[in-house]
Amino acid sequence: MTAAKQQRQRMIADWLRQHRIGSQEELVARLDLAGVPATQATVSRDLDELGAVRIRRDGTMHYRLPEQLETGEAGRLDRLLSEWVTDIVTAGNLIVLKTPPGSANLVANALDAAGLEEVAGTIAGDDTIFLALVDGAVPGAVASALRRRREGR
Structure with a gap:
C-alpha cells in the first residue's frame, strides 16, 4: 500500500468516526478540500477495504466502520x-x-x-x-x- 493511499484511508476513517458521512461524493469533496485528489471509484474501493458499510440511523443513511457497529x-x-x-x-x-x-x-x-x-x-x-x-x-x-x-x- 502506498503512503498516499494509507494517508487517504486514514483521513476517510477519521471522518467516518467523527461525522455522519452520507455519500462517497461527500468524501471526494472533503478529500479535495484537504488537497488529496480522488475519484468516486477510488473512494468506493477505500471504503470497501476499510470494511465501511452504509447504514440507516435516525432516518438518514451514512457510512460506519466495523468498530462502530454492534459487536456479535x-x-x-x-x-x-x-x-x-x-x-x-x-x-x-x-x-x-x-x-x-x-x-x-x-x-x-x-x-x-x-x-x-x-x-x-x-x-x-x-x-x-x-x-x-x-x-x-x-x-x-x-x-x-x-x-x-x-x-x-
Whole structure:
C-alpha cells in the first residue's frame, strides 16, 4: 500500500468516526478540500477495504466502520432486521423477508453468520430473501421470532 493511499484511508476513517458521512461524493469533496485528489471509484474501493458499510440511523443513511457497529452476530442481525427488513411472511416451509432494493444480500449474510438453528440457508435477490428452514422447524414460530428481533423485543 502506498503512503498516499494509507494517508487517504486514514483521513476517510477519521471522518467516518467523527461525522455522519452520507455519500462517497461527500468524501471526494472533503478529500479535495484537504488537497488529496480522488475519484468516486477510488473512494468506493477505500471504503470497501476499510470494511465501511452504509447504514440507516435516525432516518438518514451514512457510512460506519466495523468498530462502530454492534459487536456479535446477534446484535448485528437484530440491527439489520430492524433497519432493513420491511416485511416477514411465511410461504410453506420458507420464510420470505422483504427489504429495500439492494439490501437483501446484506441481511442474508447476517442471517447466515448468526447460525440460527432453524435456518438451513438463505437465498437473496435484490430486495427479497428466502429462508429455507430445517426439517421440523415451524415457519410461523420462526417468523414470529424474527419479527420480535426486528422490533427489538
